[in-house]
Amino acid sequence: MVTGSAGFIGSHLAHALVQAGTTVIGVDRRDPSTDPTAAANLAALRGRQGYHHVTADLLHCAIDPLLIDADAVFHLAGIPGVRPSWGPQFGDYLASNVLATHRVLEASTRIGVPRLVVASSSSVYGPTDGDASCETDRPNPASPYAVTKLAEEQLCLAYAERPVGPSVVALRYFTVYGPRQRADMFTHRALYAALTGQPLRLYGDGHQRRDFTYIDDVVAATIAAGTVPNAHGPINVGGGSNASLLDVINIANSLTGREIQLHQDHVRNGDVLVTRANPSRAGEVLGWQPRVDLHSGLRAHMQALAAPVPDYSRAA
Ligand code: NAD
Ligand code: UGA
Numbered sequence: 506m507v508t509g510s511a512g513f514i515g516s517h518l519a520h521a522l523v524q525a526g527t528t529v530i531g532v533d534r535r536d537p538s539t540d541p542t543a544a545a546n547l548a549a550l551r552g553r554q555g556y557h558h559v560t561a562d563l564l565h566c567a568i569d570p571l572l573i574d575a576d577a578v579f580h581l582a583g584i585p586g587v588r589p590s591w592g593p594q595f596g597d598y599l600a601s602n603v604l605a606t607h608r609v610l611e612a613s614t615r616i617g618v619p620r621l622v623v624a625s626s627s628s629v630y631g632p633t634d635g636d637a638s639c640e641t642d643r644p645n646p647a648s649p650y651a652v653t654k655l656a657e658e659q660l661c662l663a664y665a666e667r668p669v670g671p672s673v674v675a676l677r678y679f680t681v682y683g684p685r686q687r688a689d690m691f692t693h694r695a696l697y698a699a700l701t702g703q704p705l706r707l708y709g710d711g712h713q714r715r716d717f718t719y720i721d722d723v724v725a726a727t728i729a730a731g732t733v734p735n736a737h738g739p740i741n742v743g744g745g746s747n748a749s750l751l752d753v754i755n756i757a758n759s760l761t762g763r764e765i766q767l768h769q770d771h772v773r774n775g776d777v778l779v780t781r782a783n784p785s786r787a788g789e790v791l792g793w794q795p796r797v798d799l800h801s802g803l804r805a806h807m808q809a810l811a812a813p814v815p816d817y818s819r820a821a
Contacts, residue, residue: 509582590650648775683720684809718744743782
């Protein structure tokens with residue numbers, strides 16, 4: 506089962522699993538027949554043998570029947586994004602990231618699912634001094650979103666400590682980019698600005714650094730986390746890029762041969778200056794390392810943005 510399968514990362518994961526011959530039940534509360542983003546994300550999976558889509562909210566739906574015979578649950582459903590989490594939507598963050606996760610854990614335990622992989626986040630580390638973050642570092646979340654992601658992964662890891670229930674791998678993804686990235690994220694907005702000539706709003710001076718991680722690398726790490734025997738605990742999934750927002754802007758400019766018009770705005774609350782993953786544990790436990798460098802990844806992301814949006818209703 507892949508939860509959040511109509512989302513950015515979940516749809517790529519579901520597609521890669523189906524391509525590998527795995528049967529996938531995808532669960533998401535966004536309905537592809539009415540939600541254009543979900544429709545575009547799921548277009549390549551529509552009608553594919555081996556993919557079964559269930560439109561349901563994990564806060565209320567019956568989860569047990571969806572888990573019969575499941576070898577693994579990839580729990581990616583949740584409300585992402587640092588900045589809106591300060592607002593009135595916090596209840597939604599808490600509900601989807603923590604309470605829905607609790608329901609998935611209870612159901613997985615009842616049915617006896619052997620492995621649960623949960624999408625955690627680099628944001629659990631909070632502000633750093635620029636050194637690479639290790640899974641053994643003390644988390645210090647700096648936003649309401651990050652607090653819910655830490656609660657989510659810790660809840661999963663607490664369940665894994667019991668004699669019954671699934672083993673749990675909590676993947677701490679670092680700022681994921683690539684085709685179908687969420688439209689609120691920086692890379693999407695920078696590439697869109699480069700392609701269209703529309704201005705880009707920069708929160709701060711652009712010297713923030715991120716360990717940008719390409720979607721295909723994230724999918725490979727996630728599949729490994731679902732299949733490698735004896736894996737458990739938190740694991741960083743970082744692309745190794747350690748680049749600034751200005752570096753991304755420069756690459757986008759060079760790809761289009763046009764300068765992005767920048768509108769500088771104030772730094773947003775909860776935004777950390779640097780995220781950087783220590784990749785050792787991912788290598789040791791998952792045998793994983795990132796393969797896609799930032800320039801190639803941004804080129805692929807830009808090509809996808811420039812291509813026509815697939816039509817879910819017409820996909821085979
Ligand atoms: P996304 O918003 O594109 O996908 C999340 C999906 O979860 C959405 O389709 C949404 O409808 C679904 N969902 C939310 N609440 C639900 C509920 N109660 N029941 C059923 N479905 C529900 O986000 P994304 O960028 O693909 O992120 C996926 C996961 O990875 C999230 O948990 C996010 O916190 C985590 N993460 C993302 C990044 C990143 O850079 N994108 C980095 C770190 C962690
Ligand atoms: C991203 C995801 O949005 C989170 O869901 C995820 O949990 C997190 O990565 C993670 O690594 O765990 P973030 O790093 O804030 O969070 O990624 P973006 O939303 O792409 O923002 C990156 C930087 O660009 C931030 O400094 C942000 O302030 C800046 N930004 C963003 C802009 O300057 N302008 C924009 O229009 C958008």
